[in-house]
Amino acid sequence: MKIAVCVKRVPDMDVRFRIAGDGASLDETGIKFDLNDFDAWAVEAALQLKEKAGDGEVVVISLGPTQAQETIRKTLSMGADRGIHLQTDRIPFDGFAIATALAAELRDGGYDLILFGKLSPDSSNGITGPMVAELLDLPCVTAVSGLEVSNGRGTAKRELEGAQEMMEFPLPAVLTIDEGLNKARYPSLKGIMAAKKKPLESKPASLGDPKVKIEKLELPPDRAGGRIVGEGAAAVPELIRLLQTEAKVL
Amino acid sequence: MANIFAYAEARGGELRKVALETVTAARKLADATGGEVHALLVGAAGITAKATLLAEHGADVVMVCEHEGFTHYNPEAAAALAAEQIGKGGFKAAVFSTSAQGRDLAPRIAAKLQVGLVTDSISVEMNNDVLLARHPMNIGKVIATVAIASTPALVSIRPNTYSPVANPKAGRVENVSPVADPSASRVVVTEMIEGGKGKLDLAEAPVIIAGGRGLKSAENFSIVEDLAAAFGNAAVGATRAVTDDGWRPHSDQIGQTGRLVSPDLYIAVGISGAVQHLAGMRTSKTIVAINKDKDAPIFKVADYGIVGDVLEIVPALTAAVREARKGH
Ligand SMILES: Cc1cc2nc3c(=O)[nH]c(=O)nc-3n(C[C@H](O)[C@H](O)[C@H](O)COP(=O)(O)OP(=O)(O)OC[C@H]3O[C@@H](n4cnc5c(N)ncnc54)[C@H](O)[C@@H]3O)c2cc1C
Numbered sequence: 001m002k003i004a005v006c007v008k009r010v011p012d013m014d015v016r017f018r019i020a021g022d023g024a025s026l027d028e029t030g031i032k033f034d035l036n037d038f039d040a041w042a043v044e045a046a047l048q049l050k051e052k053a054g055d056g057e058v059v060v061i062s063l064g065p066t067q068a069q070e071t072i073r074k075t076l077s078m079g080a081d082r083g084i085h086l087q088t089d090r091i092p093f094d095g096f097a098i099a100t101a102l103a104a105e106l107r108d109g110g111y112d113l114i115l116f117g118k119l120s121p122d123s124s125n126g127i128t129g130p131m132v133a134e135l136l137d138l139p140c141v142t143a144v145s146g147l148e149v150s151n152g153r154g155t156a157k158r159e160l161e162g163a164q165e166m167m168e169f170p171l172p173a174v175l176t177i178d179e180g181l182n183k184a185r186y187p188s189l190k191g192i193m194a195a196k197k198k199p200l201e202s203k204p205a206s207l208g209d210p211k212v213k214i215e216k217l218e219l220p221p222d223r224a225g226g227r228i229v230g231e232g233a234a235a236v237p238e239l240i241r242l243l244q245t246e247a248k249v250l
Numbered sequence: 251m252a253n254i255f256a257y258a259e260a261r262g263g264e265l266r267k268v269a270l271e272t273v274t275a276a277r278k279l280a281d282a283t284g285g286e287v288h289a290l291l292v293g294a295a296g297i298t299a300k301a302t303l304l305a306e307h308g309a310d311v312v313m314v315c316e317h318e319g320f321t322h323y324n325p326e327a328a329a330a331l332a333a334e335q336i337g338k339g340g341f342k343a344a345v346f347s348t349s350a351q352g353r354d355l356a357p358r359i360a361a362k363l364q365v366g367l368v369t370d371s372i373s374v375e376m377n378n379d380v381l382l383a384r385h386p387m388n389i390g391k392v393i394a395t396v397a398i399a400s401t402p403a404l405v406s407i408r409p410n411t412y413s414p415v416a417n418p419k420a421g422r423v424e425n426v427s428p429v430a431d432p433s434a435s436r437v438v439v440t441e442m443i444e445g446g447k448g449k450l451d452l453a454e455a456p457v458i459i460a461g462g463r464g465l466k467s468a469e470n471f472s473i474v475e476d477l478a479a480a481f482g483n484a485a486v487g488a489t490r491a492v493t494d495d496g497w498r499p500h501s502d503q504i505g506q507t508g509r510l511v512s513p514d515l516y517i518a519v520g521i522s523g524a525v526q527h528l529a530g531m532r533t534s535k536t537i538v539a540i541n542k543d544k545d546a547p548i549f550k551v552a553d554y555g556i557v558g559d560v561l562e563i564v565p566a567l568t569a570a571v572r573e574a575r576k577g578h
Contacts, residue, residue, distance in 0.1 A: 130361070169437045
């Protein structure tokens with residue numbers, strides 16, 4: 001089974017973001033980047049499928065600046081077989097631009113499965129996977145939290161609001177992976193050493209024309225917060241009063 | 251004079267509340283452009299009866315497609331039909347919900363039509379013929395204003411940000427035919443498992459009571475359930491610490507890798523307030539936190555906090571809420 005996993009390097013979210021001088025992008029100085037968590041679960045899913053099948057190849061593709069190669073190396077140290085880096089100056093916000101470049105790379109790859117994380121927390125769009133599926137005219141299931149693949153077909157579980165859907169689909173297919181499917185493995189020391197020798201090809205990305213554009217970024221005002229009504233059950237009557245008269249939610 | 255398309259989401263033969271939200275948002279845009287709202291509704295036989303409710307919320311036209319292949323969500327057939335109708339209808343914009351269905355559908359349609367899409371919008375407006383959507387990114391720490399220059403412009407709105415508004419219109423029903431045979435789709439929903447019929451979903455509940463590891467055990471979640479029941483319009487959520495331990499299903503998880511919610515009232519019970527949790531609930535209108543640690547980060551975002559033991563405070567709060575809501 002030949003599986004492609006598309007991964008993204010995303011900024012550490014536990015920081016105070018700063019807006020760059022243009023007012024429409026973020027100042028990235030000093031920010032650490034790492035593999036998107038949803039993408040790590042997608043890599044894990046691919047590795048488990050390959051292990052179960054007994055043979056196959058896991059190819060990891062990442063679009064972005066040169067540093068995206070570090071992100072690919074991390075997945076190689078988890079066990080992926082080789083990497084493809086699609087070079088751009090920066091990762092566009094627009095999912096369509098990204099999906100176009102990925103689709104061009106994936107089109108003739110002969111993959112049985114193409115996996116994505118369901119969302120990346122930076123752009124928070126969650127659209128790249130299904131757009132690639134559409135551009136390649138492949139079956140697609142999004143937000144997969146349960147997965148079985150055998151004999152050229154798959155079944156997947158998808159979380160809905162207060163319900164679940166069980167889906168069936170033929171291969172080749174595109175899936176986007178939700179939390180809960182698996183726990184991503186940590187790279188072992190041996191894995192890290194092996195990753196250094198695995199093939200990683202870099203080539204320019206052919207981005208699609210962006211369809212949306214960030215006009216402006218703002219940092220939402222901090223919530224006022226911090227108001228302690230009291231301690232213990234004795235504070236309950238005062239909380240009720242505030243919910244009724246001030247917040248008007250009761 | 252430009253019309254706006256709205257995707258009216260249904261499940262199990264019923265309209266979802268988010269359908270009324272998308273129609274409400276579309277109505278606002280249509281009032282600005284001086285156009286009409288055309289809603290698309292797909293389902294099994296009988297779904298046409300739901301068109302009335304869409305009309306009451308501002309749909310001038312309801313395009314209905316009844317087909318057995320739409321008994322369950324049918325991503326390929328629904329995307330093909332919506333793309334065709336949006337493409338040929340000359341719409342200025344098309345509005346979806348950022349629900350599980352909308353998240354799945356909107357990007358497929360955007361790619362089919364090669365137009366721009368902004369998901370999870372907290373507000374949308376027309377500005378000189380360009381649709382501007384406000385879109386939280388970086389786990390809500392940054393708000394982007396995004397311009398969609400394409401026509402049509404596709405947006406999906408965050409659930410619970412547009413309250414359904416009654417705005418009766420004609421709601422003329424037009425029957426439309428599927429593009430491809432819905433029974434021949436490659437991807438098929440073989441089963442839908444409804445969890446807890448009649449229970450409010452997190453995306454729809456005006457009040458959310460969320461529990462964290464401070465509750466100490468799965469059994470103690472009963473005090474959270476009781477508080478939710480006392481409100482009558484509340485759903486129960488959880489942190490990842492809790493879903494990881496299997497006290498609650500993953501679908502209850504609120505946060506960066508779980509659900510994004512913005513209820514009128516969010517009560518955090520025994521939750522520390524990790525950044526990944528705040529990512530999912532910081533846009534709630536009023537936040538209450540109950541935690542025994544007065545330095546817990548959750549208090550920094552809470553409008554009201556009580557310091558102390560949840561096992562003591564929550565039952566007292568439940569009794570007081572019941573008392574306050576007597577007669578409701
Ligand atoms: C990649 C990644 C993604 C993540 N995604 C999410 C996500 O989507 N959602 C999410 O919630 N988390 C997420 N997390 C986990 C997050 O970092 C926190 O670990 C988690 O939110 C903590 O849950 P908690 O508040 O229930 O537990 P804790 O942090 O353990 O906090 C428990 C709190 O309960 C209080 N407490 C204890 N006993 C009592 C008592 N008797 N009465 C009152 N208070 C009491 C304590 O003071 C403490 O503040 C993610 C983490 C990572 C790394």
